[in-house]
Amino acid sequence: MGDVLILAxxxxxxLEKSTFELITLAKQLAKELEGKALSIVLGRDPxxxxxxxxxxxxxxxYKVQDPALEGFVPEVWLNTLEQVIKELRPQVFLMTHSPVARDILPRLGLRLNSTVTMDCVEVKVDPSDKRLLRKKPIYGGNAMAVLKCKGTPEIVSLRKNSYPMAQADGQVSELKELTLKITKDLVTQVLETKKRDIVELDKAEVIISGGRGLAEKEEFSQLEQLAAVLEKKGIKAMVGCSRPIVDKGWMSSDRQVGLTGTMVAPNVYIAIGISGAIQHLVGMVRSKKIIAINTDAGxxxxxxxxxGLTEDYKEILPLLIKKLEETL
Ligand SMILES: Cc1cc2nc3c(=O)[nH]c(=O)nc-3n(C[C@H](O)[C@H](O)[C@H](O)COP(=O)(O)OP(=O)(O)OC[C@H]3O[C@@H](n4cnc5c(N)ncnc54)[C@H](O)[C@@H]3O)c2cc1C
Incomplete structure (x- = not known):
């Protein structure tokens, strides 16, 4: 019997949207491991x-609450999670591949003398020995590796938008508090937290992405216009791009879709002048509907x-904007 614990x-x-994906995966794995699906949340008062x-x-x-857990202070969270895992003894510990995971999971793995696999896109159970099969992109997304690792707990971070989000199903679980010894003796002290506005592409219902096929930076205004028409109709639409556009400095990196950008799965993804390199595709292929506008039919x-429209976007975009303005 192997329990599966997620950090919410x-x-x-x-809750972060990605937590609902972790719930889906935790339930699947717990069923196969004949264990329990557990969740922990940390905070001042979570x-x-x-x-x-x-x-x-x-x-x-489970929840652990303490004023020292307000915000994210790596040492405090690391010590707390180490205690949580020692107390609950799960076979599997899952986190979203978030900045928090990137910061603490390698250290947690070391402390628990286990192996961590970061940025997985699929996790299954090998029926022969009930160990995890951890799938992740390698070589810049050109290949997939399936890894089986030693050590318990089996620690994995999951790439966002890899699993469907769990839905509440009417059954209510118990909320228990874990009382732990929270470290107050810090090496690092957080003096100030500065927030910056970031574009959360993964929250959009429709993403209109432009690539190197767009000849000038100014051409992106047409994509903005299309997004604005949809927004006016109450649809959450955002403009994204491929990596060369970020490299040119035309857009900020939080608008980049793909392996080294954001992974998205909107209702509609409109790819304009984007060829479909594997590093871009891995970031958007789970979109519910994909519309491509490209002059190259191949x-x-x-x-x-x-x-798909095998057309010059310059011809299509004004017509599309006009049509949507009239009909939506
Ligand atoms: C380690 C690594 C990580 C990477 N990570 C990412 C990533 O996260 N995201 C990402 O996007 N890329 C990433 N890349 C880069 C990736 O390999 C491609 O180079 C990139 O995605 C290509 O961008 P593109 O499709 O915009 O450009 P291109 O491949 O140059 O394609 C431009 C397209 O525009 C079309 N076109 C031209 N004119 C028109 C027109 N008038 N109307 C319509 N269509 C037109 C062309 O037919 C062509 O298909 C990564 C690469 C590496 C090595």
Whole structure:
């Protein structure tokens, strides 16, 4: 019997969307390992997030609360998670591949004398020995590796948008508090937290992405215009791009879709002048509908697109904007 524990990450407006993906995976793995799906949430007072987690029929939801857990102070979180894992003894510990995971998981693996696999896109159980098979992109996304590692707990970070989000199913789990010894004796002291506005592409319903096929920076204004028309109709639309556009300095890196950018799965992804290199495709191929506009009928993007237009975007975009303005 192997239990599966997830760390639920919280932001101001509630649980991070990716936590719901972790729940889906945790339940799948726990079933195969004949164990329990457990969740832990940390914070100054994470009761609200804990209550939200209870709605997902996990076997148990735990919280650790302490003023020192406010915000993210790596040493405090690391010490706390180490104690949580020693107390709950899960076979598997899962986190979203977030900045928090990138900071603490390697150190946690070392402390627990186990092996960590970061940035996985799929995790399965090998029925022969009930150990995890951890799938992740390697060689810049040109190949996939499936790894089986030694050590317990089996620690994995999961790339966002790799699994469907769990839905609350009416069953309510118990919320329990773990009382631990929280480190107050810090090496690092957080003096000030500065927030910067970032574009959260993965929250968009429709993403309109432009690539190197767009000849000038100014051409992106048409993409903005298209997004604005959709926004006016109440659809959350954002403009994204491929990596060369960020490299040229035309867009900020938080708008880049792909392996080294954001992984997205919107309802509609419109790829304009993007060829469909593997590093771009891995970031958007899970979109529900893909529309490609490209002058090259043989480009890769058409292989994953639901709808394709072999046309010059300069001809198509004004017509599309006009049509949407009239009809939506
Ligand atoms: C380690 C590594 C990580 C990477 N990570 C990423 C990543 O996260 N995201 C990413 O995007 N890339 C990434 N890349 C780069 C990637 O390999 C490609 O180089 C890049 O995605 C290509 O961008 P593009 O499709 O915009 O440009 P191109 O491949 O140059 O394609 C431009 C397309 O525009 C079309 N076109 C030209 N004119 C028009 C027109 N008038 N109308 C319509 N279509 C037109 C062309 O037919 C062509 O298909 C990475 C590369 C490496 C090595």
């Amino acid at each position: 990450e919280v932001k101001e407006s509630g 009761t609200e997030a804990g209550q939200e987690l209870r709605r997902f029929a996990l076997d148990s939801v 480009c890769n993007m058409f292989k994953v697109a639901d709808y």
